[in-house]
Amino acid sequence: MASIDLTIGYVLHMLFAGLWTGSVLFMTYGVLPVARDGSIDTDPFADITSRLLTLSRACAALLFLTGGHLAGNLYTVERLTGSTRGYLVIAMIVLWLALAGLVEVGTSKISDGLAERKLREPANNARPFFLAGSVAALGLLVVAGLLLGGV
Numbered sequence: 820m821a822s823i824d825l826t827i828g829y830v831l832h833m834l835f836a837g838l839w840t841g842s843v844l845f846m847t848y849g850v851l852p853v854a855r856d857g858s859i860d861t862d863p864f865a866d867i868t869s870r871l872l873t874l875s876r877a878c879a880a881l882l883f884l885t886g887g888h889l890a891g892n893l894y895t896v897e898r899l900t901g902s903t904r905g906y907l908v909i910a911m912i913v914l915w916l917a918l919a920g921l922v923e924v925g926t927s928k929i930s931d932g933l934a935e936r937k938l939r940e941p942a943n944n945a946r947p948f949f950l951a952g953s954v955a956a957l958g959l960l961v962v963a964g965l966l967l968g969g970v
Contacts, residue, residue, distance in 0.1 A: 864929070869930075907966050929942065
């Protein structure tokens with residue numbers, strides 16, 4: 820039976836992982852196409868981008884803390900580097916870093932263009948970073964599913 824702190828850690832970890840990955844996917848497939856078409860004003864687009872960046876940073880920090888707690892309680896160095904589950908945890912860390920970096924760069928591309936009151940160009944410039952971020956986000960969910968499924 821898992822201890823209460825590990826259960827809380829799992830719940831918080833999955834809650835914020837879902838929130839983070841969902842927000843990146845929504846930005847990629849819900850907001851950027853509208854901005855690329857010019858169907859949104861620059862002020863709401865800037866607000867959405869700012870909120871995404873804040874949410875991304877908060878979720879990344881919370882995932883670092885909860886994931887560190889879980890890994891510290893469930894894995895040794897030998898288990899991380901010598902088992903399938905350990906490799907999945909390492910893959911999750913790599914994908915976490917990639918997603919955090921891609922969101923930072925993507926939102927920076929948007930913010931830079933919006934500062935010049937442009938709309939379509941910053942959305943186009945950010946798109947590759949958000950597409951790659953969406954792949955990383957989906958990868959994180961797949962790895963989490965594999966870990967929760969007992970691989």
